[in-house]
Amino acid sequence: MIRMLEALTRMHLRQHVTHEDLDMAIRVLLDSFISTQKFGVQKALQKSFKKYMTFKKNFNAIVLHLLNQLVKEALNFEEIVFGSNKDVTHIDVKVLDYGITDLKAFFSSVEFGRGNFELDEEQSVIRRHLVR
Numbered sequence: 001m002i003r004m005l006e007a008l009t010r011m012h013l014r015q016h017v018t019h020e021d022l023d024m025a026i027r028v029l030l031d032s033f034i035s036t037q038k039f040g041v042q043k044a045l046q047k048s049f050k051k052y053m054t055f056k057k058n059f060n061a062i063v064l065h066l067l068n069q070l071v072k073e074a075l076n077f078e079e080i081v082f083g084s085n086k087d088v089t090h091i092d093v094k095v096l097d098y099g100i101t102d103l104k105a106f107f108s109s110v111e112f113g114r115g116n117f118e119l120d121e122e123q124s125v126i127r128r129h130l131v132r
Helices: 002-011 019-035 039-048 060-082 110-114
Strands: 090-094 117-120 125-129
Touching (some): 019 039, 060 090, 060 110, 060 125, 110 117
Antiparallel strands (some): 090 125, 117 125
């Protein structure tokens, strides 16, 4: 653990170890240990150590890709059912628990806004405005 901390500190050209270095070293250690366990044990350990397992992982690109896929499928559905999707001005995607614990950072991200998405908390939907 100490050697990992020293390596992380040196990689960032720092003289002192930070809390961020410690969290990253814990993540690497846990990830390595958990990957050697049986599947059922892996899931339990990943759940227990979720704070460290998700440290410094950026899920925004993945979530944005999934949202775009849902919008594409909704447009295809409109075209199949109604013969056209030209009159559709927006697509609503219901906000559900997709296994990602905290989406607040994603909803306030630049990528979310650039994708013409907005969060309607009252109706619990993510709305994609279509630009035609």
